[in-house]
Amino acid sequence: MKKELTEIQKKILDYLIDQKVSKGIPPTLAEIAKHFGYKNRATVQQHLQAIEKKGYIKKNPKLSRAIEVTVEEKFFIPRPILGEVAAGNPLTIYPDAIDTVELPTIVRMPKDSFLLRVKGDSLKDAYIFSGDIVIVNPNLEPKNGQIVVAILDDAAVVKRFYKKKNEIELVSENPEYKPIVIEKKYPSFKIVGIVIGVYRSMNKKAV
Amino acid sequence: MKKELTEIQKKILDYLIDQKVSKGIPPTLAEIAKHFGYKNRATVQQHLQAIEKKGYIKKNPKLSRAIEVTVEEKFFIPRPILGEVAAGNPLTIYPDAIDTVELPTIVRMPKDSFLLRVKGDSLKDAYIFSGDIVIVNPNLEPKNGQIVVAILDDAAVVKRFYKKKNEIELVSENPEYKPIVIEKKYPSFKIVGIVIGVYRSMNKKAV
């Protein structure tokens, strides 16, 4: 079991991931320092050392921007918000309806987007199938009816998004799955991004 | 119209894209130099300047690794192949079949591949729908069961390919459509290429 990160360390790790996803390239120490308001890079340097010591990143010494996030699920594990999980009681959700998504090597896409491989057939009526790769843009506000990627507890789901008065509904197009309803304040919930495209390789068979 | 890149410039641009896709981070000048066996960075520097001048990349000066590839679509515009195919049948006959689309870099594919927008639902059981964009590789021999693009008289079709003794069968997955049977010598028939991938933009509604 890996050691727990401190709050600040988590935030920095978060930033590392964010930058890689949105800019496609890890930040330099200076950039991190600027973002967090540190007056020098040494502070960042020490945080990074601490994070590396705990096994969450790996640094290639001397090389610029060579910060590798080594915890793949990292993208989906507690972010600062999620870290404060579950003061209240978790909602009754339907675990079977939750699709898990593998985050492949983060690829920089034209519009800061990244890729996810879809597993499960809950969106098959939206023409998205198991094995398909969805291109996700994290910088857009979801509109009703759009297909979004969301984090819910420890799982990521790809579903159609509907915002209602006091709750958010994540709907599968496949009638076999029931909608997931989330109260707005539910802590471990986060919209990761909007699916802007789907890609499927014809070489690999859908799983 | 953008200027043509030289062979070496193309290779470097290729490398930039490759690195971005595989490593997730653009290389430094030194890394490029090493990869191509250059003894100093100045050579790379000059190539990059040339490539930037021609509009294929954009550099953020002073920042490390800040090389932005600006022309993903460049790789996906219709290729000469179609022109050859059209020797007998002018390209203008099926203008709707050919279209340029902005594709994410992930869908970067074999040289000479091109894109076609699918119309009609004859392949919907193969998970290809009207409005989808298929990526076609003209340099592969079609194998039985593969989805191919063929030109038949003055129409381009996307169908599953089956080679038989004396004829070729083009099958729709949609049972509403009957297979097209072509005698081998049929003059106005030509396999354009093999569908190696499918892409769908979620922004544009399927036509």
Next chain:
DNA sequence: TAAAATACCATACATTTGTATGGTAAAATT
């Protein structure tokens, strides 16, 4: 309560990095 970890600061320094400048040689263009 003492020790360790955390969270910063400042300064210093060797590399890395991007870039500017100047040069040679061959190929392509005019």
Next chain:
DNA sequence: AATTTTACCATACAAATGTATGGTATTTTA
């Protein structure tokens, strides 16, 4: 034939970058 483009080389240098070292103050842990 003259000029431009291309494709390298070498050197030089400022800025960016990573890192080492030492320091202070607070919080956490033993």
